[in-house]
Amino acid sequence: MPLRGLMRLLACLVLALPALALAAERTPKPVIIIDKPGRCVEDTETMRREHPDMLKHQRDQTMREGIRTRQHSLKECVQCHASTNTGSVLGEKGFCQSCHDYAGVRIDCFGCHASKPKLASGAKP
């Protein structure tokens, strides 16, 4: 029954159309949730491109020379960007992890560094 076969194929195609149209959005996009609106330390483009270098530069200055400015410090990133739900920059929708998962770049920072800001009760200047 070739006619019925053809009909079935057509039906399948019609059903599959919306799925094909959505194919472009099948790639998971990073979820960028910014809980605390306001200005970051640099503009978005610079931050996206340069943040690893900034962090690396700051870490060497802090570690080796004891320069503890807050501008480009990882601690300040976490302080501002930790999710209000989980309290962390990690997790599926975490500010750091979400993008890094998308880009396939492993973050080593949080093997040692705290991914949550210091609790308000223990807050120190």
Added chain:
Amino acid sequence: MSADANDGLSRRGFLAISAATLGGVMLAPGIRLIEIAGARAPEQAASRQVRWGLLIDTNKCAPGCDDCVKACATENGIKATGHPRTDPQWIRKVELKDLRSGRTHSAPVMCQHCEHPPCVDVCPTGASFKRADGIVLVDRHSCIGCRYCIMACPYKARSIVFQEVTDQNPDVPRGKGCVEGCTLCVHRVDRDRQPACVEACAKAGHNAMTFGDLNDPQSEIAQRVAKYASTQIRADLKLNPGVRYQGL
């Protein structure tokens, strides 16, 4: 300080220096408007003029008291992992007894922050280093966990982390696979605070530990070191530790 840094003296820096100079003028013997060796600005690097040190008076250190050890663990996020033999140990209490006289005393031992640290000499990656102000640290970013420094240290002051670490203090990053040791609470010192152990000892009322700048003749520690006999552990090794003991 390099010449460039001096050339680029900002208005703020100039004001700070002026204030320090004015404040440094003695109003009366021993009374100053501002202490000259005051807090360092966050953007200022650790100074070579400073040598941080610790003076431990073993006569005041109470046997059985481990408040300094507990304070260190709380401050730096060191928790028991259920493997006491391999748990990191930044500071420990040592009880000593002279067998002839029977005299006992007790003292905390931690990284002695040597002027010539053997741990720095042997480190193959340059992770173990001495800061300009004499604090000996491990840069975890370049530590490969080879443990040469653990073997080289005559004070057994370093440990390696075997277990995953969670819930770190944001000021004290720690993690598995790196060597670590007493940092003299560098994150506190940089903000003009005392190390946690010193604070705890004072809180317990023993006041056996004095922290300060050995190079500043006005500081309490320098005055005590100048006045009373103090020793360094294994002084024969000529490493010139920054930690000194009184009454040993």
